[in-house]
Amino acid sequence: MARTAAYDRIADWYEREFLGGPEAGSTAGNPLALGPLLAGLLGGGGGATCLEVGCGTGIHAAGLRELGWAPVGVDLSAGMLRHAHGRLPVVRADAGRLPVRDDSVPAVVTVMAHTDMPDYPAVLREVARVLRPGGVFVHVGVHPCFCGGFADRSDAEAVVVRPGYLDTARTTVSWSDQGLRDKVGAGHLPLAGLLNGFLDAGFTPERFAEHGAPTPVVMAVRARKAG
Template identity: 40%
Template sequence: MRARYDGLAEWYDERFGADAPPHQPGLLELLGTGSGPCLDIGCGTGRNFDSIRASGRSVVGLDFSIDQLRRARMRTDGPLLHGDAAALPFADGSFDTAITLWTSTDVDDFGAVLREAARVLRPGGVFVTYGVHPCFNGPHVVYEDDGRRIVHPTYRQTGWHTDMPWWAEDGIRRRIGMSHLTLADYLNAVIRSGLVVEHFEEPAGYDIPHALAVRARKL
């Protein structure tokens, strides 16, 4: 099966990584300091590898797009694996830390991704998920030039959306679409993973939250 991001890696890197700050807002604080390998689930082109290293950990990246992994190789000499985030190719309890960033909108079953992350963590292991805010960033939301956002009553229409009239012609969503979870679905997926939530964050950068992040731990 062809990965949704295949053929877009160079464009994606230039669009979202070229002028981006070295660390996404709040990510280092959510990770905290640590050591050993950190699994980056859905690592894409490796945008967050510097944050993993800055926390004291080493990078293990996994993505379903070989095209994205080729770009990620430019950012690490550590292990990079081609694989499915909902069926991780690792034994139970393989990692002390795992992260997944901006993946909830790109996978068919985000709950399965979270359960797999929990499975491969050791007891006491840290997990961070960081991505689209279900309330204020999704197929139901229109971004206005003055900073306002218009939320349409399609918020409860979950699942895969292939087109919305307000999506930019040159944007990522026109190219691959977008999966949507309600806030309740998102939070329940975290709870059902079996991980214990330690902290919720709406990272800075927008007056209206753009992202939602969670730090959790495996007991």
């Protein structure tokens, strides 16, 4: 997750305006619009623990509980966790060094957070470490092919992919019409780098999904740790 803790500076704006404004949940990249996608990939929990890495303000906790999971959150930003405290148990920690025992949780999710993590392949290895054998991991994130500094989304009906897709340098170019990325920047992994990160961490991908139209904004993966 971003070591600069950029979200500390915007946590109140994120909670009250980005998530709470009149258009909240109506745009495909807004986390509030992604509950059904997360639910469809994760499934029911039967009361088991689900660790959310990069939980932010904890907005998915209620949905996870409705699915039968007991959510626990990890995030680097103290400002975001200030809003999350009333929604789920949380701990402040780097996603690349999770304060969780090996093979200890049955499920992990991350939602619209991987572009805030400077070394996401390392995070995937950490997720694999803490998951129980046979455990499930659901990644819901920015679509690597159609969102980023290389993607001109000024016309939603005709997204133009310009040179730069293979450039993994962190950018401050906004892909969101809500202005979030203008404030915190974004990391980028091309599609092959993202999927190879799952394989290198030892995951077996089970399902893929895309969200947003006419050009997807989100790509999601359900993967499982070997039993």
